[in-house]
Amino acid sequence: MVEYLQRSIADEVFSKDEKRTLKSMVQERILDANQLNFLCGKVFELANATITPANYPFIMDWIKTATSALVLPTTSTTDAFFSPGDACRNTIIQRIDGANKQLQICVFTISDDSITKSLLAAHRRKVQIKVITDNDKSLDQGSDIDQLARAGIAVKMDITSNHMHHKFMIADQHTLITGSYNWTLSAAKYNHENILLTREANVIKSFSNQFDKLWNEMKKID
Secondary structure (H helix, E strand, O other), X not given: OHHHHHHHHHOOOOOHHHHHHHHHHHHHOOOOHHHHHHHHHHHHHHHHHHOOOOOHHXXXXXXXXXXXXXXXXXXXXXXXXXXXXXXXXXXXXXXXXXXXXXXXXXXXXXXXXXXXXXXXXXXXXXXXXXXXXXXXXXXXXOOOHHHHHHOOOEEEEEOOOOOOOOEEEEEOOOEEEEEOOOEOHHHHHOOOEEEEEEOOHHHHHHHHHHHHHHHHHOEEOO
């Protein structure tokens, strides 16, 4: 990312596309506050090393653009949603539909066809999807787990006598959804459930590490 900043200041052009790319790089790497502060320091270091009377207007604009690109939005960093009602389900579907590269899903059960439809659509547009679930619930009437596995989505199960009772999803390594909400139609229609959506980098890292640990332990469905 430092090299990216160096290139953008060297050619004295920092386009909107370059700014969007920088923001995307920050989000994908889930940088913490110390790393962002380091990069902001590099911005001023590069500016001081490059500035001349002739390029002063560009450098001032470059500093403003670069530092704003390195600041992730603080509004709506964390949101809560509740059921009964469509708020939880719609939030899950929106995050699935908005995924570009990767979905890590760790849920007790999936039987809501609208969520399954979105997962299948994401799979068709080449989003990498991994699902961890519980073997007992996969046998329930209406479970969509077999359908997802048959479509080519990677699915692993807890086959022990215990339950894999998590309900969380990480989208593109920068958005986490977690809470009590089961991915079922009854959860949307009848149950008092909740989900929390967060973009807190350290929290996402913790959940991602747990997902990787469980993925290595669970049995894959062929």
